[in-house]
Amino acid sequence: MKILVTGGAGYVGSAAVEHLIAAGESVVVFDNLSQGHRAAVHPAATLIVEDLANRAAIDGAMTAHRPDAVMHFAANSLVGESMQRPFLYLANNVTNGLNLLESMMAHGVRRFILSSTANLFDRPARNPIDETEAIVPGSPYGESKYMLERVLPWLERIYGLRYAALRYFNAAGATAERGEDHSPELHLIPIVLEVALGQRKQVTIFGEDYPTPDGTCVRDYIHVSDLARAHILALAALESGSRVYNLGNGQGYSVRQVIETARQVTGKPIPVEVGLRRAGDPATLVGDSAKILRELGWKPEFASLQAIVETAWHWHSRHPNGYAADETAESMRHQ
Ligand code: UFG
Numbered sequence: 001m002k003i004l005v006t007g008g009a010g011y012v013g014s015a016a017v018e019h020l021i022a023a024g025e026s027v028v029v030f031d032n033l034s035q036g037h038r039a040a041v042h043p044a045a046t047l048i049v050e051d052l053a054n055r056a057a058i059d060g061a062m063t064a065h066r067p068d069a070v071m072h073f074a075a076n077s078l079v080g081e082s083m084q085r086p087f088l089y090l091a092n093n094v095t096n097g098l099n100l101l102e103s104m105m106a107h108g109v110r111r112f113i114l115s116s117t118a119n120l121f122d123r124p125a126r127n128p129i130d131e132t133e134a135i136v137p138g139s140p141y142g143e144s145k146y147m148l149e150r151v152l153p154w155l156e157r158i159y160g161l162r163y164a165a166l167r168y169f170n171a172a173g174a175t176a177e178r179g180e181d182h183s184p185e186l187h188l189i190p191i192v193l194e195v196a197l198g199q200r201k202q203v204t205i206f207g208e209d210y211p212t213p214d215g216t217c218v219r220d221y222i223h224v225s226d227l228a229r230a231h232i233l234a235l236a237a238l239e240s241g242s243r244v245y246n247l248g249n250g251q252g253y254s255v256r257q258v259i260e261t262a263r264q265v266t267g268k269p270i271p272v273e274v275g276l277r278r279a280g281d282p283a284t285l286v287g288d289s290a291k292i293l294r295e296l297g298w299k300p301e302f303a304s305l306q307a308i309v310e311t312a313w314h315w316h317s318r319h320p321n322g323y324a325a326d327e328t329a330e331s332m333r334h335q
Pocket of ligand 1: 077118119168169170186189191204205206207221226255283
């Protein structure tokens with residue numbers, strides 16, 4: 001199959017491309033490199049550096065490559081930033097996502113996998129959270145993903161689109177070649193590992209007065225390779241219908257537990273300070289993935305936080321400056 005992967009130079013998207021290529025698929029990456037990295041794109045993939053705001057560029061990619069399916073990772077994905085810049089999220093995630101879908105419909109592409117989010121569940125009645133939980137987006141970011149989710153059944157009815165919406169809990173970990181490199185880095189695990197590498201003095205815990213066992217927020221960390229495998233299974237399963245899944249490990253870890261795990265994995269002390277709560281953070285978010293296990297046989301291979309952090313540490317200690325060194329080497333090769 002030929003698969004167009006938007007955001008295939010980004011953290012989760014680049015890991016998915018790696019897995020798709022290992023599974024023998026042909027991949028075209030469409031990425032504006034605003035957050036992604038050229039060096040993160042698997043060398044066997046074709047890279048189109050373009051923006052989803054540019055409908056003509058999407059149409060050009062559809063005409064030139066005639067994909068059988070689209071996996072849509074490209075998005076802005078920071079809950080806090082979306083509270084400050086809602087229109088950025090509405091434009092990049094909703095408007096550009098609709099550009100992509102409209103181009104797909106015009107070119108007869110009828111298979112679509114959406115990266116959705118646990119930020120649809122701001123006030124869960126219970127944890128772990130399954131697909132029957134009421135949807136209450138926690139931010140314009142979550143809302144933007146929900147808007148796209150809501151469009152999909154209409155496109156199914158009108159055009160015969162088959163889709164899967166995969167709602168990730170906290171993507172984490174690394175493959176041997178690809179890891180997490182955001183600028184600025186705002187995610188807990190890479191920040192903690194930067195402290196372990198001596199690149200930051202300490203990690204600030206955003207609040208310890210939450211109604212959780214140790215007072216810090218509890219999250220469900222899921223390995224990028226497990227997310228990637230879920231995409232591949234979901235794509236194959238579209239033949240028998242559209243679907244929506246929550247993707248987590250089903251186990252929550254507090255911020256303090258993440259830091260303690262990183263101390264064990266790295267052997268470094270990792271100093272902390274306790275700061276204020278970060279606006280918009282729910283106390284506990286844990287996913288229930290029984291549905292995808294039951295229907296597609298998906299099961300996380302990296303089920304423990306320790307295993308996930310080990311892979312992230314492996315990558316970060318080999319790439320202390322993220323993709324920067326690889327990109328410099330690449331640009332020198334092209335001179
Ligand atoms: N945290 C700290 N200190 C830091 C950074 C984070 O205490 O320096 C805490 C946060 O308050 C939160 C936890 O660590 O409780 C995890 O924070 P991340 O920023 O790593 O991840 P989020 O849970 O905020 O968000 C991630 C993705 C979103 C997605 C969400 C779904 O970034 O896109 O998971 O659960 F919507």
